[in-house]
Amino acid sequence: MQFDEIYRRQAALLVRAIPFVGAETCFALKGGTAINLFVRDMPRLSVDIDLTYLPIAARAQSLQDMGDALRRIADAVEHGIAGARVDLAAISPENRVTKLLVRAKGVQIKIEVTPVTRGCVHEPAAKSVSPRVEDEFGFAEIQVVSFADLYAGKLVAALDRQHPRDLFDVHGLLSNEGIDQVLRKTFIVYVLSHNRPMAELLAPTRRDISAE
Secondary structure, three states: OOHHHHHHHHHHHHHHHHHHHHOOOOEEEEHHHHHHHHHOOOOOOOOEEEEEEOOOOOHHHHHHHHHHHHHHHHHHHHHHOOOOEEEEEEEOOOOEEEEEEEEEOOEEEEEEEOOOOOOOOOOOEEEEOOHHHHHHHOOOEEEEOOHHHHHHHHHHHHHHHOOHHHHHHHHHHHHOOOOOHHHHHHHHHHHHHOOOOHHHHHOOOOOOOOOO
């Protein structure tokens, strides 16, 4: 199977899975899939569903509740998508589910929620996929974090990982809306919430990504 065809099948599976994820309103979509399939008109494919857990509660309770929600998603996907199989991945030492691996028709996608940073700065809202995504893969709608939350998280990820896909998404921001005061203040919250020291995150050791 050609590489491009694999990506297209993954994207198709992702769009089919989104309604089952969206039924769990404790989650909101974030990351590259939110940017490239919902905010932008698919400048690149993204094949992971990255989620923010919205309720604010004690860590143990949050992990229990998000794990229960992911188990419901897994069950719904297996019953709702013909031939789909879902594997559950847990974290230690709590042994709570934070990730699903969904397989169907020879491809796999990941559904994952971070157990560390929970909640968001601004209210999320329901969004439907962009016109190009709908034309190619069908309609889907899900709760998505706000524009400021979405790109604040992406800016921090770009600084932290320096991955080409993150830099591509940041380039799209700088070429279009730019960084306004709301995004700047939201970015500060995300920097303060990161597990790395602020000084280290804002002055990273630059990586050579020319071969990636």
